[in-house]
Amino acid sequence: MAEGAWAGPAAGESVAAAAARLGVRLLSSARRRGEGRAGAAARRLATGAGGGWGRRRAGGREAPGDVRAAAGPAARPAPSPPPARRPCCGDGDGGGGCRGSRRPPRPGPALCRDPGRAALLLLLMGLLRIMLPPKLQLLAVLAFGVAVLFLENQIQKLEESRGKLERAIARHEVREIEQRHTVDGPRQDVTVDEEDDVVIIYNRVPKTASTSFTNIAYDLCAKNKYHVLHINTTKNNPVMSLQDQVRFVKNVTSWKEMKPGFYHGHVSYLDFAKFGVKKKPIYINVIRDPIERLVSYYYFLRFGDDYRPGLRRRKQGDKKTFDECVAAGGSDCAPEKLWLQIPFFCGHSSECWNVGSRWALEQAKYNLINEYFLVGVTEELEDFIMLLEAALPRFFRGATELYRTGKKSHLRKTTEKKLPTKETIAKLQQSEIWKMENEFYEFALEQFQFVRAHAVREKDGELYILAQNFFYEKIYPKSN
Numbered sequence: 001m002a003e004g005a006w007a008g009p010a011a012g013e014s015v016a017a018a019a020a021r022l023g024v025r026l027l028s029s030a031r032r033r034g035e036g037r038a039g040a041a042a043r044r045l046a047t048g049a050g051g052g053w054g055r056r057r058a059g060g061r062e063a064p065g066d067v068r069a070a071a072g073p074a075a076r077p078a079p080s081p082p083p084a085r086r087p088c089c090g091d092g093d094g095g096g097g098c099r100g101s102r103r104p105p106r107p108g109p110a111l112c113r114d115p116g117r118a119a120l121l122l123l124l125m126g127l128l129r130i131m132l133p134p135k136l137q138l139l140a141v142l143a144f145g146v147a148v149l150f151l152e153n154q155i156q157k158l159e160e161s162r163g164k165l166e167r168a169i170a171r172h173e174v175r176e177i178e179q180r181h182t183v184d185g186p187r188q189d190v191t192v193d194e195e196d197d198v199v200i201i202y203n204r205v206p207k208t209a210s211t212s213f214t215n216i217a218y219d220l221c222a223k224n225k226y227h228v229l230h231i232n233t234t235k236n237n238p239v240m241s242l243q244d245q246v247r248f249v250k251n252v253t254s255w256k257e258m259k260p261g262f263y264h265g266h267v268s269y270l271d272f273a274k275f276g277v278k279k280k281p282i283y284i285n286v287i288r289d290p291i292e293r294l295v296s297y298y299y300f301l302r303f304g305d306d307y308r309p310g311l312r313r314r315k316q317g318d319k320k321t322f323d324e325c326v327a328a329g330g331s332d333c334a335p336e337k338l339w340l341q342i343p344f345f346c347g348h349s350s351e352c353w354n355v356g357s358r359w360a361l362e363q364a365k366y367n368l369i370n371e372y373f374l375v376g377v378t379e380e381l382e383d384f385i386m387l388l389e390a391a392l393p394r395f396f397r398g399a400t401e402l403y404r405t406g407k408k409s410h411l412r413k414t415t416e417k418k419l420p421t422k423e424t425i426a427k428l429q430q431s432e433i434w435k436m437e438n439e440f441y442e443f444a445l446e447q448f449q450f451v452r453a454h455a456v457r458e459k460d461g462e463l464y465i466l467a468q469n470f471f472y473e474k475i476y477p478k479s480n
């Protein structure tokens with residue numbers, strides 16, 4: 001093989017390191033033969049593979065050190081190339097940070113999020129500097145950049161097409177179910193027993209152990225003979241459009257083949273009475289300490305959980321801790337991010353999503369008392385499930401035992417989560433938004449504990465559901 005020829009990376013060697021090795025080989029050859037254009041090309045390749053393009057003045061001319069090094073054998077020997085390292089997208093290209101770097105990552109193109117592709121780009125650009133005349137180098141770089149942008153645009157279009165395909169498949173599955181249930185007669189002839197004419201809506205708040213609880217509903221649906229349906233909104237938007245509200249209300253109330261039904265999804269409360277519905281669904285929910293919920297969500301966006309560990313999360317690669325985020329005044333940990341549980345219970349009014357609205361807080365309290373069958377707290381999830389099993393056995397018979405012994409109950413846990421310091425907590429608690437969210441949480445907790453106190457009794461440290469404590473007497477007129 002010719003000296004300095006490219007043989008590809010060795011086993012276990014990165015593309016960047018292999019490119020640097022090729023540059024060193026060319027540089028050594030140039031020193032033996034007398035430096036010139038070959039020496040300059042070798043030094044550029046070695047420097048390019050190592051993460052830089054050489055020192056240049058403004059205007060594109062080489063610095064004096066580079067000119068002297070390329071002048072010939074009489075010039076001072078060029079320094080040895082720097083050790084190869086992974087291309088760092090934070091080193092001036094506007095991309096995300098590198099593993100091991102303390103600098104926070106910055107948003108950038110897909111090449112900057114993939115060190116392998118970035119190293120390959122550096123290698124190709126280094127080879128272009130050797131093979132092409134100077135006048136064509138800029139044109140080649142521009143063409144390559146246009147090609148990269150075109151590919152990224154195509155990838156984005158494919159992602160959008162995938163989302164449309166998933167929604168089309170879901171609609172097709174719904175039509176198949178309807179056809180399967182109406183094969184023996186028209187749909188309007190389907191009758192539902194009063195006991196089965198029940199719909200539960202769990203408009204789950206993110207990061208409140210909602211997946212753990214929903215897994216129980218899925219595990220019990222076949223045994224207890226009811227349907228479970230996930231409400232999947234585009235981009236997890238909790239606010240439905242007016243036309244989608246009408247469709248959803250119609251589906252829930254008239255889709256007899258899906259009754260009894262358990263609907264769950266990240267959707268804010270919707271008042272069915274506003275649409276003229278006589279029999280409204282049963283709403284249930286679970287809420288969590290506001291700061292604990294925000295901390296869990298912060299790390300979930302960066303590290304995911306053990307439920308789907310291979311799924312790439314939106315903030316993946318950001319190594320900044322929650323404490324560091326609060327100290328720096330970051331947007332992902334700002335007090336405004338605490339404003340979520342109140343609007344989920346308040347509903348679809350615009351004022352509900354006005355951060356810090358006192359009216360929204362009072363409306364959320366009103367709905368919790370008047371529109372929700374039961375609202376539990378994450379910290380006492382087992383008691384919440386026990387009360388549901390006692391009150392709604394049609395759905396939750398066997399739920400308590402399944403929660404205690406089942407394999408899926410505690411499956412979803414956010415990874416890499418670090419508890420915030422007392423200083424961080426104290427800083428968040430100074431905000432008015434935290435005070436309002438915490439007021440709502442304390443209100444819900446007090447209501448839940450009141451319901452539990454009148455539904456169970458404690459014996460030997462265990463809770464037991466109370467038996468029926470009322471009966472009928474003095475029934476008139478007397479039957480013969």
